[in-house]
């Protein structure tokens with residue numbers, strides 16, 4: 001715990017970093033995976049379970065919460081932490097990305113974005129200042145700047161326009177956020193898949209001396225090698241003593257390779273969304289529990305796991321629940337997947353601490369490749 005927002009880089013092992021973010025609401029062990037709690041819930045999970053899996057922080061989304069139940073109502077109800085009963089740190093995305101991907105975007109200009117709600121079709125405006133205001137009303141501990149993430153492929157001209165707009169919006173978000181010692185506002189590097197634009201974006205954000213830096217505009221459908229290349233170009237331009245957060249990433253393999261290049265924080269719907277669709281991530285790779293081969297397999301997904309969902313339920317039962325589209329199927333598989341992701345993060349942190357991250361990465365990937373027994 002710390003009265004102010006502090007990041008401590010504890011150890012490096014090649015490009016991999018072991019660190020800790022300390023805030024009044026708690027400490028985040030990095031590299032960290034942040035479960036996504038879009039509309040004030042990590043879908044199909046009790047937050048006590050999410051905590052038990054090892055999560056130090058969860059995500060909320062400005063876009064969804066401003067539409068329903070609205071930021072002002074959440075504030076009247078005591079803020080997001082109080083409402084959802086999660087007393088540890090919360091990071092909120094700024095809404096720009098969700099506007100582009102979810103809503104009927106009506107207008108985007110210097111002022112901000114105008115869009116139609118995907119909930120009821122009502123029209124909303126969001127400026128950088130309003131996004132920070134909303135995140136403040138929610139009580140968010142780590143707030144993201146409003147940015148424009150262009151879908152790839154896009155022309156260099158289009159990527160440059162969006163990147164430069166995002167930089168101007170970062171300045172405005174920094175002013176709107178002001179000085180909140182126990183909280184942080186992170187900038188977001190844009191620049192698509194264009195090296196020169198990525199470098200310019202990172203260098204400009206570094207000049208703003210922010211408390212943390214996200215790498216955005218990735219995990220938008222580009223091949224993994226393009227994503228990793230952009231990290232190799234971007235991360236050296238960012239300050240080593242501030243946390244780096246790769247937005248929307250990813251699979252266990254994405255995470256390993258991004259840690260190796262210097263990322264500290266991750267968020268992704270992969271473990272929860274895949275869990276709801278019957279896909280389990282395990283130490284031996286992916287298991288599609290819908291597959292008929294599991295119909296009478298009495299083994300659990302992972303008898304070495306401390307997670308009840310992984311250890312105490314047979315694949316046969318999980319197969320039955322998912323085939324029958326029973327709610328408990330998605331609940332147990334979401335629980336298992338989040339537990340596996342946190343077990344992977346713990347293994348990563350331990351390996352960096354002991355200076356054996358490269359071996360850990362190779363062993364983990366070999367076990368995945370060996371496949372499920």
Ligand SMILES: Nc1ccc2nc(N)nc(O)c2c1
Pocket residue numbers: 093094095096097144145147148149188215216217218219220247248249
């Ligand atoms: N892949 C992603 C996921 C979330 C994002 N959020 C923001 N604000 N900006 C981006 O570029 C994102 C990219």
